Amino acid sequence: MISRQDIIIVGAGLAGLRAAVECTGQVNVAVVSKVYPTRSHSGTAQGGITASLGNEEEDRWEWHFFDTVKGGDYLSDQDAVEVMVKDAPRAIYELEHMGVPFSRTAEGKIAQRNFGGHTRDYGKKPVKRACYAADHTGRVVLDTLFDQCLRHRVKFYQEHYVLSLVFEEGRCVGVVTYELATGELHLLRAKAVLLATGGCGKIYKTTSNGFATTGEIFSLAYQSGIPLQDMEFIQFHPTGLYPLGILVSEAARGEGGILRNSRGERFMEGYAPTIKDLAARDVVSRAILTEIQEGRGIGGKDFVHLDLTHLGEKNILKKLWEITSFVRNYVGIDPVKEPIPVQPTCHYVMGGIPTDVDGRVLADEKGSVVQGLYAAGECACVSVHGANRLGCNSLLDLIVFGRRSGLAMKGDILRYNHRTISGDPLKSVEGKIARLWNSNGKEKMDSLRQKMKSLMMEYGSVFRSEGGLKKGIEGLRFLKERYEQTGVEDRGKVFNFALMEAIELGHQLRLAELILKSALQRKESRGAHFRNDFPLRDDQHYLKHTLIFSTPQGPEVKYKPVKITSFQPAARIY
Amino acid sequence: MGLKLKIFRFDPQKDEKPYYQTFMVDAQPTDRLLDCLNRIRWEQDATLAFRMSCAHGICGSDGMRINGICGLPCQKLVKDFQEEVLLEPMPVFKVIKDLVVDLDPFFEEYNSIKPYLITRTPPPERERKQSPEDHTTLETSIRCILCACCTASCPINQKEETKDYVGPAALVRAFRYLFDSRDEGSEERIALLDHKDGAWGCQTLWKCTEVCPKKIPVTKQIGQIKRRIYEAKHPQK
Numbered sequence: 001m002i003s004r005q006d007i008i009i010v011g012a013g014l015a016g017l018r019a020a021v022e023c024t025g026q027v028n029v030a031v032v033s034k035v036y037p038t039r040s041h042s043g044t045a046q047g048g049i050t051a052s053l054g055n056e057e058e059d060r061w062e063w064h065f066f067d068t069v070k071g072g073d074y075l076s077d078q079d080a081v082e083v084m085v086k087d088a089p090r091a092i093y094e095l096e097h098m099g100v101p102f103s104r105t106a107e108g109k110i111a112q113r114n115f116g117g118h119t120r121d122y123g124k125k126p127v128k129r130a131c132y133a134a135d136h137t138g139r140v141v142l143d144t145l146f147d148q149c150l151r152h153r154v155k156f157y158q159e160h161y162v163l164s165l166v167f168e169e170g171r172c173v174g175v176v177t178y179e180l181a182t183g184e185l186h187l188l189r190a191k192a193v194l195l196a197t198g199g200c201g202k203i204y205k206t207t208s209n210g211f212a213t214t215g216e217i218f219s220l221a222y223q224s225g226i227p228l229q230d231m232e233f234i235q236f237h238p239t240g241l242y243p244l245g246i247l248v249s250e251a252a253r254g255e256g257g258i259l260r261n262s263r264g265e266r267f268m269e270g271y272a273p274t275i276k277d278l279a280a281r282d283v284v285s286r287a288i289l290t291e292i293q294e295g296r297g298i299g300g301k302d303f304v305h306l307d308l309t310h311l312g313e314k315n316i317l318k319k320l321w322e323i324t325s326f327v328r329n330y331v332g333i334d335p336v337k338e339p340i341p342v343q344p345t346c347h348y349v350m351g352g353i354p355t356d357v358d359g360r361v362l363a364d365e366k367g368s369v370v371q372g373l374y375a376a377g378e379c380a381c382v383s384v385h386g387a388n389r390l391g392c393n394s395l396l397d398l399i400v401f402g403r404r405s406g407l408a409m410k411g412d413i414l415r416y417n418h419r420t421i422s423g424d425p426l427k428s429v430e431g432k433i434a435r436l437w438n439s440n441g442k443e444k445m446d447s448l449r450q451k452m453k454s455l456m457m458e459y460g461s462v463f464r465s466e467g468g469l470k471k472g473i474e475g476l477r478f479l480k481e482r483y484e485q486t487g488v489e490d491r492g493k494v495f496n497f498a499l500m501e502a503i504e505l506g507h508q509l510r511l512a513e514l515i516l517k518s519a520l521q522r523k524e525s526r527g528a529h530f531r532n533d534f535p536l537r538d539d540q541h542y543l544k545h546t547l548i549f550s551t552p553q554g555p556e557v558k559y560k561p562v563k564i565t566s567f568q569p570a571a572r573i574y
Numbered sequence: 575m576g577l578k579l580k581i582f583r584f585d586p587q588k589d590e591k592p593y594y595q596t597f598m599v600d601a602q603p604t605d606r607l608l609d610c611l612n613r614i615r616w617e618q619d620a621t622l623a624f625r626m627s628c629a630h631g632i633c634g635s636d637g638m639r640i641n642g643i644c645g646l647p648c649q650k651l652v653k654d655f656q657e658e659v660l661l662e663p664m665p666v667f668k669v670i671k672d673l674v675v676d677l678d679p680f681f682e683e684y685n686s687i688k689p690y691l692i693t694r695t696p697p698p699e700r701e702r703k704q705s706p707e708d709h710t711t712l713e714t715s716i717r718c719i720l721c722a723c724c725t726a727s728c729p730i731n732q733k734e735e736t737k738d739y740v741g742p743a744a745l746v747r748a749f750r751y752l753f754d755s756r757d758e759g760s761e762e763r764i765a766l767l768d769h770k771d772g773a774w775g776c777q778t779l780w781k782c783t784e785v786c787p788k789k790i791p792v793t794k795q796i797g798q799i800k801r802r803i804y805e806a807k808h809p810q811k
Contacts, residue, residue: 035625036677038720039633053700096701099691101709101716101754108703133716139632140716147690181670210628246630321717325789326630329649330604446616489620492587495671498620 012037015377015402016196017145022406045138046249048130049395051088072386073527172373183493204346208247219507230351232519240345272574279574305339359405387527439487603653634719664726692759724782739775742782
């Protein structure tokens with residue numbers, strides 16, 4: 001099937017839906033999603049979305065600006081951060097006007113809570129900046145934007161997997177999708193394509209990310225000749241529920257929760273004397289793992305405690321209902337009465353497809369624009385989060401840059417016509433599927449997937465070293481060879497999840513290698529990238545963005561400068 | 575421990591009618607039923623079809639009938655089951671393959687109640703004010719994840735002659751907007767809900783409330799809609 005739209009948006013999370021709302025009514029727009037739109041992973045965001053509204057106490061966008069840059073360990077492009085934090089209050093009011101049911105202050109304003117790394121007066125003490133709806137903020141924003149899309153009759157291609165990006169003379173002119181319900185391939189032609197597919201946490205063994213968060217779009221973009229930026233920066237959220245890795249929101253600490261080791265000590269006092277448990281995520285994750293490595297994990301195991309028991313039942317149930325209910329369910333612990341077992345869990349990728357502040361994808365270190373292709377949200381790298389993202393800045397990123405991408409596409413396509421497509425874009429995809437069906441390898445895809453996840457956990461997670469990264473890269477090479485010999489048993493056309501997972505795995509293996517190779521080249525420690533062999537930040541050599549390119553000789557790393565406008569790099573102490 | 579899963583199978587490409595197949599899975603007591611399903615698909619039978627995404631009860635993908643009761647296998651732990659578990663697709667909806675059902679009609683009903691804030695007064699520069707009490711009214715309804723367990727479990731939706739009933743899930747979202755103090759669309763909402771297949775389709779059978787994975791007082795909220803309709807039509811003099 002071939003269809004034709006002005007704009008195709010891939011991904012139905014907050015960035016994609018916000019862009020769709022921006023475009024609908026004026027141009028012909030369709031959203032492609034692997035899942036029903038309301039299943040998108042943005043929905044699992046719990047804690048909130050930041051803006052310096054000052055509803056609870058004094059706040060300023062300049063403080064938000066500084067905190068985001070410091071949180072990112074000075075790798076953020078400061079011009080982009082400024083765009084985001086200045087636009088934040090407007091973006092939040094707009095969501096509220098659309099109907100998002102934010103929790104409220106006594107005066108009826110949007111309620112705000114503390115969150116890691118968000119401070120007043122350039123780091124003096126925590127500030128209440130995260131606007132929230134109990135602990136299901138992402139879910140209610142997702143629902144509201146989905147509802148707006150229904151209202152405006154946005155077209156959805158749901159349960160469609162994107163299998164390739166189609167280019168004609170360097171311009172993106174559409175995507176090829178696989179329809180899960182029928183097994184049919186579709187060529188969706190467009191004047192502009194927005195990639196808004198989220199992250200790639202599922203390449204790690206322990207992750208807060210859902211099953212759909214496999215990250216194939218990174219690999220598809222890379223294969224199309226687009227570099228990936230800063231992929232070594234993978235965020236481990238400090239408090240994943242042990243042992244499942246499900247996210248226990250930072251809101252728990254924002255509301256006063258305290259991390260304790262086996263001795264009952266509030267160990268964050270030693271690592272971040274000023275804002276303690278509310279330090280940036282990379283700092284807290286390293287602190288937890290250091291406690292565990294030094295033998296102060298609970299019962300000698302690899303977790304610590306998150307203690308909410310002093311917050312009171314009423315408060316906990318009102319503000320942290322979601323967390324309380326799944327902690328009770330999965331580990332049989334009542335957070336009202338007992339501390340929650342937590343461990344760091346792979347949560348977010350700061351890097352991604354490089355874009356300008358309007359979502360236009362950039363082809364190289366000089367900033368050349370790829371015609372017709374846009375990216376927003378977690379799969380994009382603007383870069384606002386630098387080397388480490390602050391909590392609640394991601395939803396803000398999605399809303400602000402989702403909208404900006406929508407605006408840019410609407411404007412840009414006035415200059416574009418539909419191009420004739422030479423060749424048959426469906427053919428190469430058919431070939432790929434045929435390869436998987438015709439292979440007689442005995443090995444199970446799942447066994448390769450589990451090995452990749454363990455390997456990434458061991459060599460590419462919080463603490464890294466040259467030796468480990470090299471071992472990881474070698475291990476991945478071995479897995480890739482075996483993947484080429486492995487096939488898919490299910491040859492059906494209807495809801496063939498096995499086929500989709502096999503295709504995803506091919507992309508994941510490539511992406512995993514790009515992450516480790518980017519990490520290997522960065523011989524310093526910055527934000528979420530910590531090298532045991534280079535434990536200090538090295539601004540002289542590495543205050544720059546990594547770009548990894550596909551070349552005939554394999555991945556090649558180049559660099560581009562960081563845009564510094566307001567804050568010179570300084571020591572990062574919390 | 576070993577767990578036996580008896581699973582409803584149907585592949586429209588080759589099966590004339592559905593059948594049941596039993597799988598043995600080696601599982602930890604704290605594993606989720608969803609983990610068991612994955613293990614079957616990854617290790618034993620690649621063709622087994624079921625939806626999933628977040629795996630912790632937020633996305634609402636994996637609604638199915640577990641020992642006859644609709645729920646989410648990502649929320650159920652192995653230890654809470656005896657030797658055998660029966661897994662079947664949700665009723666009410668058409669089965670596409672195995673445990674996957676066609677939810678398009680579900681989302682059509684959802685869309686029919688105008689699931690969005692209707693306002694007439696132009697928005698203020700900042701947020702529209704709402705008291706914490708007014709927000710509390712919505713607090714349980716905004717937990718809805720559209721998993722469709724309630725609608726699938728409703729005896730009214732299940733019965734052929736009343737299958738046009740809009741269903742509890744759509745009504746929870748109708749409640750969420752009708753009772754939002756910022757909404758100014760009461761009149762048109764009430765018109766949409768005031769008929770035999772709208773709020774009055776509910777016969778207070780409580781099945782929706784019993785199965786809701788998010789513990790939303792669904793039946794009660796439908797009752798509040800009915801009262802609001804009644805009050806709108808019978809204003810106090």
